[in-house]
Amino acid sequence: MIDVKLLQKNFDETAAALMRKKVDVSVINELKNANETLKNAKLAYETLQAKQNELSRLFGQYKKEGKSTDELKIEVDANKATLNDLLDAQRTAEETLDAIIMRVPNIPDADVPDGEDENDNIEIRKVLTPPTFTFTPKEHWELAEQNGWIDFERGVKLSKSRFSVVAGMGARLERALINFMLDFNRARGFEEFSVPMLVNRRALEGTGQLPKFEDDLFKVEEEELYLIPTAEVPLTNLFQDEIINGADLPIKMTGYTSCFRKEAGSGGRDVRGMIRQHQFHKVELVSITRADQSDAVFEEMVACASDLLAVLGLPHRLVTLCTGDLGFGAARTVDLEVWLPGQNTYREISSVSNTRDFQARRAKIRYKEEGKNILAHTLNGSSLAVGRTMIAIMENFQQEDGSIRIPDALKKYL
RNA sequence: GGGUCACUGGCAGAGUGGUCGAUUGCACCGGUCUUGAAAACCGGCGAGGGUUAUACCUCCCAAGGUUCAAAUCCUUGGUGGCCCGCCA
Structure with missing residues (x-):
């Protein structure tokens, strides 16, 4: 707050x-x-x-x-x-x-551009050139079904719409991506954590999902626990109510979890395919820093996610979110948007935010420096949304016959 | 799930109704000594609010209660240890 x-x-x-x-x-x-x-x-x-x-x-x-x-x-x-x-x-x-x-959002950084919505976001740069095709590229759901990677109907049978089943090579690719991302992040100095995917109310208040966004969360009523919408919640709250030795900062973490979102209010959008699911997998980056470190760590995290895409060979662009598109807790956010040839557009695949001391004040995350207790800065970023990365791989690496080339970086994981 | 014991500052651990926000040790920070370090000695050292700074208020797992007065007594809840039961 x-x-x-x-x-x-x-x-x-x-x-x-x-x-x-x-x-x-x-x-x-x-x-x-x-x-x-x-x-x-x-x-x-x-x-x-x-x-x-x-x-x-x-x-x-x-x-x-x-x-x-x-x-x-x-x-x-x-x-x-x-x-x-x-x-x-x-x-x-x-x-x-x-x-x-508790319902007032964070103050945006002074240099965040003004704007109404995503149309006013500002592109920072493009990385890699979108591929050209000698045929009309297909959209991912078509490719996924053709290759037997994703079974949308059976997902609905088991649960409801916006759930799907990943099978065969698709399932193996998913697992490979998770391992690849975790190893990549670890090499960049992010320590790996495996955390609970059900958390209590206090944790969600700490990171800002509650009380304002209760409708977006799946709740286990009789236990007073919620399914996490992102690993940002458990990872950031690891240090809830703690006073960290200033010399131990920054703390850089990564973790893989499933994420669960009701997608209330997204009605009708992206119903087809795997862009917007109630349950999806994500590898997350979270950092706790001293106040003077958060800008530098922010850049590290953006670079980490962008390089990950680059190593996979996925064309993407970086955009600075305008004030109107900024999330509740974020003081500044850079989105990474991956190129999807089938949709002929860039789509969000990662979002890196600096919340400054907004979450730390709620969650009471502090550090001690020269005898004083100072609110820490917290940052989070996806690295990356696994399902959307699969989609990007399918669409960018599709062949004329509908088969999909596997990125070299993933071969040793398969 | 049942029983039982416990929960105090970063950790360990005193304190069982009154100048206790809390003895002490370790850790930590500063100083003396030393070429430097260690040891020894001296000093400091929980958190939040409040104030220019003091005062002052709150916090001994949480929420209630008893009392002029609660870390200390009572109730409920949470968490942990152990025992029993059950179960991958």
């Missing part, structure tokens, strides 16, 4: 930054008022509590000295009722503030 003190001290500037991210000005004012109410409520409660503590100390002293405590008791009892009311007021104020601030 954002630093409410910043809003208090630097209202105009902070409000302007939030409005770039489409936060309504009324919400910003509410937030400021709620914070002031809380401060006043706290002051009132703490002043009386201090007095009450002092009286209690006296009480003990009187008892020891054998003095009468009758008068004290009357005063103390009277305060007690007031104290309870003040405490209630403070709690209400806290809840009010919390309810607002």
Whole structure:
């Protein structure tokens, strides 16, 4: 969450930054008022509590000295009722503030371009040239069915739409990709983790999926656990509530998990094929850094994902997301979009974000430096979405007869 | 799933109703000594809020309760150890 003190001290500037991210000005004012109410409520409660503590100390002293405590008791009892009311007021104020601030997105970096939606994103560069074909390239679902790699119908039979079954060479390729990506990331200094795919509410609040995006998550009701929408959640929250030695940063992690998303609100889009599934596989990068390190690590992570695509021989481009397309917790994001000849367009395959201290403030991830505890910066990025990488391989490496060439980099994994 | 015991600062571990946010050891940081290090000695050292800085408030797994007063007593929940049962 954002630093409410910043809003208090630097209202105009902070409000302007939030409005770039489409936060309504009324919400910003509410937030400021709620914070002031809380401060006043706290002051009132703490002043009386201090007095009450002092009286209690006296009480003990009187008892020891054998003095009468009758008068004290009357005063103390009277305060007690007031104290309870003040405490209630403070709690209400806290809840009010919390309810607002937990739904306020991160402040975008100053150099993030303004914009409405993905059309206003800015291309940074292209990597590799899209292949040319002597025939009309097919879309991935056609190739997948022809090669027997993906069985869409049986996926629906087992679960529902947006689930699929990967078979034979497709399944082996999927496994090879996961191993290839993990090894690649490890060579770049990211330590490998295998983490729970069911997490509790606290973890999801830490990374920002809750409370605002509950509708996007699959929940196991009777256990109060949620299926993770991305490994970013467990990996980042590994350090929830911890104070890390500053010298140990940056911590760079990678992990493979399945990811589960309800895709509420994506209605009708990408229903065909494997672009948008309720369950998909992803290898993730997550870093925890000192405040002064996050920009450099961000570039490392973008490079890691981009190089991975390049080594696979997949043409792609890097784009800087504009304010309107930026996710809830991100201060800045670079998307990697892979070329899909069948669709004749670039499609998102990875998204690397710096959340700065937004998640760290929620999850209480701090580091100690020169005796002080400082909120860490957290970053996450996909490296890569496995299903979409398979799609990209199918479409870019398809032959005229519909067969698919396997990228050299993967051969030793098959 | 049943029983039982436990949960205190980075770790270990005191404290069982009152000046306790907490003895002590280790770790850590600074200093003296040393060519340098180690050892020894001296000092510092939990977290959040608040303040220019102090005061002051909160936190001893969590939430309630008893009490003028709770780390300490009670209730519920969570987690962990051990025993029993069950199961890959």
